[in-house]
Amino acid sequence: MARPPALDTFVRDALVAGRSRGEISRALIEAGWRPRDVDRALALYAEAEFTPPVPRPQTFVSARDAFLYGLTFVALLVAVVNVVSGAFELIEWWLRPVARLSLSWNIAALVVFVPVFALLDRRVRGDDRETPMRKIFAYAALFIASLVLLGDLVAAIALALGGGLGSEVALKSAVVGLIAGVVMLYYQPDLRADAGSGKRRST
Numbered sequence: 001m002a003r004p005p006a007l008d009t010f011v012r013d014a015l016v017a018g019r020s021r022g023e024i025s026r027a028l029i030e031a032g033w034r035p036r037d038v039d040r041a042l043a044l045y046a047e048a049e050f051t052p053p054v055p056r057p058q059t060f061v062s063a064r065d066a067f068l069y070g071l072t073f074v075a076l077l078v079a080v081v082n083v084v085s086g087a088f089e090l091i092e093w094w095l096r097p098v099a100r101l102s103l104s105w106n107i108a109a110l111v112v113f114v115p116v117f118a119l120l121d122r123r124v125r126g127d128d129r130e131t132p133m134r135k136i137f138a139y140a141a142l143f144i145a146s147l148v149l150l151g152d153l154v155a156a157i158a159l160a161l162g163g164g165l166g167s168e169v170a171l172k173s174a175v176v177g178l179i180a181g182v183v184m185l186y187y188q189p190d191l192r193a194d195a196g197s198g199k200r201r202s203t
Contacts, residue, residue, distance in 0.1 A: 007033065011041040015053040065133040068124055073137060075117035080179055082109040087175045095168050138190035141183055148180040 007028070014024045021042055028038045045053040086106035093101040124134065156173045 007037060007041050008044065011038075012045070012053060015045060016051060018051075021047070068120060069133040069137045072117060072120040072124060073140065075113045075120060076141070076183075078109055078113045079117055080183065082106045082113070084176060084179055086110075088172055091168060091171045091175070095171075134190060138187045141187045145180040145183040149177055149184075152176045152180070 010028070011024060014027075015021075024042065025035075025038050028041075029035055044056060046056055048054050082105075086103050089101060089103055089106070124137075152173050156170070159169055
């Protein structure tokens with residue numbers, strides 16, 4: 001949600017008038033503004049003894065960012081889906097050796113999309129962690145992985161209560177939970193970086 005222009009205008013005018021950041025923050029919070037919005041409005045300007053206040057550079061989403069992160073996300077999704085699908089095939093074949101083992105499409109997809117993801121992820125990881133698309137990508141991965149983990153847990157509990165949690169279902173649930181957990185752990189550094197930048201802006 002965008003900040004109201006009145007808030008940004010007030011903060012700039014107050015800084016020009018020589019008011020301290022503490023005074024501005026207290027006045028706005030007492031007037032009913034959310035502390036988070038106040039901190040973000042103040043963070044638009046550098047803490048420098050200069051008049052008028054010096055604006056900080058603002059990040060934006062470029063077409064290049066949208067393309068790279070979008071393709072990276074698709075490559076990650078395809079790779080994860082095929083890892084899970086291939087693991088399911090192996091579980092079924094292991095428990096029922098008479099079952100036909102067919103991994104050709106899974107292997108083909110992994111051969112193509114894993115290198116694509118590795119190359120693109122290395123490329124985007126060279127960018128600044130503060131870019132909006134990087135934050136969106138990390139939180140989207142966390143959101144989907146969290147939903148998968150919660151859904152996997154609900155399904156396992158429901159099947160256990162109904163007496164239908166056999167060895168095959170238990171193994172498949174474990175695979176889904178493991179893969180989702182790996183994705184969450186992989187993007188933890190990005191989430192910590194975002195949390196750290198938020199703390200720096202608020203101080």
